[in-house]
Amino acid sequence: MTATIPAESVAGNADYRRLSTIQGVRVDLRYATPDNFAGRDLYSPLDCGFLHRDAAEALARSARWLALERPGSTLLVLDAMRPQRVQEQLWAVLAGTELERYLAPPARGSIHSFGMAVDVSVCDAAGRELDMGTPFDCLDERSHPAFEERLLASGAITREHVANRHLLRAAMGAGGWQGISTEWWHFDCGDRVAVRATYARIL
Ligand SMILES: [Zn+2]
Numbered sequence: 045m046t047a048t049i050p051a052e053s054v055a056g057n058a059d060y061r062r063l064s065t066i067q068g069v070r071v072d073l074r075y076a077t078p079d080n081f082a083g084r085d086l087y088s089p090l091d092c093g094f095l096h097r098d099a100a101e102a103l104a105r106s107a108r109w110l111a112l113e114r115p116g117s118t119l120l121v122l123d124a125m126r127p128q129r130v131q132e133q134l135w136a137v138l139a140g141t142e143l144e145r146y147l148a149p150p151a152r153g154s155i156h157s158f159g160m161a162v163d164v165s166v167c168d169a170a171g172r173e174l175d176m177g178t179p180f181d182c183l184d185e186r187s188h189p190a191f192e193e194r195l196l197a198s199g200a201i202t203r204e205h206v207a208n209r210h211l212l213r214a215a216m217g218a219g220g221w222q223g224i225s226t227e228w229w230h231f232d233c234g235d236r237v238a239v240r241a242t243y244a245r246i247l
Contacts, residue, residue: 047244051127054094054246060159061100063093063121068107070120070167074180075130081181082137086130094125096159096243099233103162106219110211116169119215122180122229123163126156128247143183146226155232158243162221163229166212176212177205180229189213190225 054060063071074080076087095103107119132150148154155161163181166174177195178186185191186200189209195201209228216223221231232239 048247049244051090051246059097060094061097066100066104068111068118070118074122086133092125099160102219102233106215109218110215118167120165120167121162125159128157131157146183155236155239157246158239160233160239162231174208176208176228177201187228188226189228
């Protein structure tokens with residue numbers, strides 16, 4: 045039986061850390077705006093600008109690596125903690141479509157719902173988002189890291205896009221994060237099976 049915590053309790057729990065306290069990290073939570081594939085703010089009035097403190101430390105390591113490698117550059121967090129109730133709303137939008145493969149079914153749960161995953165990009169020293177070849181949450185094969193060689197060869201993405209994705213993956217890898225094959229922006233903090241077994245699910 046997985047431990048659980050209501051999303052409303054996260055702000056007062058020392059196991060969780062506010063994203064705005066992490067140096068070298070900008071925050072633009074797209075699910076807290078209408079700028080997402082559901083087309084509406086899914087978070088308000090919940091404040092979802094948090095990660096588990098283990099993930100927050102890992103993100104701080106990644107931000108430090110990036111700042112050394114590319115002075116002035118920052119990570120841009122697009123999504124972090126995503127309560128189970130919001131995961132269920134997203135599932136309701138995508139279930140039954142071919143896009144449902146992009147979302148963890150509610151019964152299994154997303155690593156975001158443990159505060160142990162982030163969706164993230166990179167901003168340059170001028171604060172501009174690097175071009176990764178697709179926007180965040182572009183749910184098609186151009187977003188798949190697994191297909192980058194083929195996408196590059198066919199001209200669907202450019203060398204610059206691939207180089208920008210490599211920079212993001214190197215920064216996240218330096219902090220201990222693991223990417224996935226289908227979304228350039230998504231990273232899990234450590235092993236997913238271990239996260240599900242060890243951390244509390246945020247409801
Ligand atoms: Zn994600």
